[in-house]
Structures are given as C-alpha cells and as structure tokens.
Amino acid sequence: MNKKYDLIVIGGGILGTFHAYHALQKGLKVALIEKDAQPLGATVRNFGQVVPSGMDSKWQNYGRESLKIYNHIQNKFDISVRNNGSVYLASNHEEVQLIEELSIINKNNGYESHLLTKAQCLEKYTGLKTDYIKAGLFFPQEITIEPNLMINKLLDYLTTEKELDYLPNTKVIHCDIWDDEVEVETSKGEILKSSKAIVCCGSEFKTLYPTVFAESDLQVTKLQMLQTKPQPNYKLNGSILTGLSIRRYEAFYECPSFKMIKAKEDPNSFEKKWGVHILFKQATDGSIILGDSHEYADAKDIDNLGFDLRNEVDDFMINEAKKIFDLPTYEIQKRWFGIYSQSKENDIFNHTIDQHIHIITGIGGKGMTGSAGFAKENINKIFNFY
Structure with a gap:
C-alpha cells in the first residue's frame, strides 16, 4: 500500500491531534498514526483543566488561543467543554x-x-x-473538559467530517527521507509518503531516532x-x-x-x-x-x-x-x-531533520492548555502559511 500526503503526524495525543486539526483547516491532506487503539498517555491522564492563567506570558498567549479553538469546536459539536472558570x-x-x-x-x-x-x-x-x-x-474565561472524551470525539470528527486518515493500532517502524520526501513504513507493511512529517510521540521518537533521543535534554x-x-x-x-x-x-x-x-x-x-x-x-x-x-x-x-x-x-x-x-x-x-x-532547557523540544521531519514533543504539563494554540502557529511556520 502506498499513499501520499501533505503531512503525516505520528502520535495521536493532544499535541499530534491538534497539529493534524490545523493542517486540515488549511486544506492539507493529512494522516495521523497512533500506536494504540486510542490515545492512552498524558493526554487522557490529567485533570482536564485549561488554565492559561498558570503559564508564563508566551504560553499564556498559546493558551488563550487554545480557549478560542476549544470553544469554536464546542460550538460545532460537544467535546465536553464547560465554561466555568x-x-x-x-x-x-x-x-x-x-x-x-x-x-x-x-x-x-x-x-x-x-x-x-x-x-x-x-x-x-x-x-x-x-x-x-x-x-x-x-x-x-477558562474551561474544564473531560480529556478522554474530548480527544476521542475530536478524532472521530476529524475522521468523519474533515477527511483525516486516522490509523490507530499502527506502529511506525521506519521514518526517513527519500528523494526529497518523507517515507513512513508501518508494522502492517504500509508505506506512506508525505511532504512533511511531525513526530509527537515520545516512544516513537525514542525508537525511530535513538541517537537524537539520547542526546536530547x-x-x-x-x-x-x-x-x-x-x-x-x-x-x-x-x-x-x-x-x-x-x-x-x-x-x-x-x-x-x-x-x-x-x-x-x-x-x-x-x-x-x-x-x-x-x-x-x-x-x-x-x-x-x-x-x-x-x-x-x-x-x-x-x-x-x-x-x-x-x-x-x-x-x-x-x-x-x-x-x-x-x-x-x-x-x-x-x-x-x-x-x-x-x-x-526549552519550553518544548523541537528538532528538525532536513527540513522535512519535525520532532515536536516534551510540552510538559502545558499540553491540555497550550497544544491547540501552539500547533496552529507551528503548522503555519512549517508550511510557510504566513
């Protein structure tokens, strides 16, 4: 199987999903690969508090943009947003x-x-x-959400309404650059190609790029x-x-x-x-x-x-x-x-390989609050949408 995309996102947690969301909003063809049946990591193991108030000035701006995004999505369909401050x-x-x-x-x-x-x-x-x-x-202005409910409803929406190719239960075993494009191989024998790839999952980062991982902070x-x-x-x-x-x-x-x-x-x-x-x-x-x-x-x-x-x-x-x-x-x-x-040393780990593969992880405790706003800016930066 060979498929071609504008963007392949590896990792279906909140950081990866919102990168996919914003890429789809820009009309890009996107695949999102998640190793488990559904996200099981930090995205669903937190309070579900969206609190830009707790962040420094830079990330408060991302958080405030996230609030707008959450409320925009909630106005389209219920992702469990409660505007209770x-x-x-x-x-x-x-x-x-x-x-x-x-x-x-x-x-x-x-x-x-x-x-x-x-x-x-x-x-x-x-x-x-x-x-x-x-x-x-x-x-x-701050909100609460139910993390597990929110991420799975958002993935369902992107799959059914925004033509996201979502591949759960899929392990990436190889991700490299060939002939100026990204080639991703999965454990199911699929070959996916794209102009860009974003790696948002720590475990895939560790196995796909062990040297970069070992040298990371x-x-x-x-x-x-x-x-x-x-x-x-x-x-x-x-x-x-x-x-x-x-x-x-x-x-x-x-x-x-x-x-x-x-x-x-x-x-x-x-x-x-x-x-x-x-x-x-x-x-x-x-x-x-x-x-x-x-x-x-x-x-x-x-x-x-x-x-x-x-x-x-x-x-x-x-x-x-x-x-x-x-x-x-x-x-x-x-x-x-x-x-x-x-x-x-930094507020997020961001490492680029040959301008095509972007390893973006290590967002820390800012994920539920900051991911939506940060991913919007980052997609614009990666694809030169400014």
Missing part, C-alpha cells in the same frame, strides 16, 4: 500578595481576572474552609492523581488551584515577590520532595479529581520511576485537600498516575 485560592498573606501581583500582570496583558474577597470565595465555592481561605483570583515527570466517589448533592464549579499551586505555577514566576517568597520555603518539606500541589476538579459524574505530585527522571531512565503508586503521597494529598474543602465524601474510587515529558 478557574480560581487560585490564597491561604496566607504571601499567597495573597502573589495573586494581587498576578492580577496586575494580567490586567496589563488584557486577560480578564477578578480578585475575590474571603467572603466571596466562601459564597462561590461550597465546602471551602473558612480557616484556609484568605482571598482568591478568578479567571472567568528530555526528562519525564510522573504525577499521581485520585478520584473520589460521586459527591451526593454537591457542586464544585471550575478548576480549583490552591496555595501550593500559587507557589509552583510558572505564571507566578513573573511576580515581583515570587523569588523572595520561594526563598523562605523549607526545601526539605514533603511537598517539595514530591512536588505536590493541590488541585480540585469535579468530573461530569459528580466525583472530584484531586492531586497531584511530581517525580522526575531523565527520559532515558524512565523505568526508574516505576509503575507503583506511592501511598504516602496519596495520603498526604488527601489530608491536605481536607484542610481546604469539606467534601461530602473523601472515599476514593480510583487512583492512577500519568507520565509526561518535558525539555529541561
């Missing part, structure tokens, strides 16, 4: 100072946010503990998350980000007081050791997803992270969550971890 909850005067500074930064960026008093936070968020909350910063991060049983007669709107998030998210690095406040923290604390910050999001079944933690290793040493869940990390996150919200139940129905890759 995000809030950062400050628990002490230092965190209040940081959210006040961030509100000024976002005012200058033209990104809408609203400072909330303690009383407003308690009124808006049922179960929030009065002895925790001091103030909040609310971003009304990629590291992997393992995150633990939990899901409670459905909460009876309880509603929690939007993405809830708390004091530890304020002390961790990149957006706050730009605040004048950030370095001074971080310098006071105990470097040996449990939350520092395991990179814990506490997030809440209510799923469509009424359950609460909470977490998360961060454990790091160089990409080549990914096996060192193991496949187990650290009970002491889960217990710590639950105990911290109980200090913030009084939920009807903290009974846990599901525990899992996700792994994503990120570049140590």
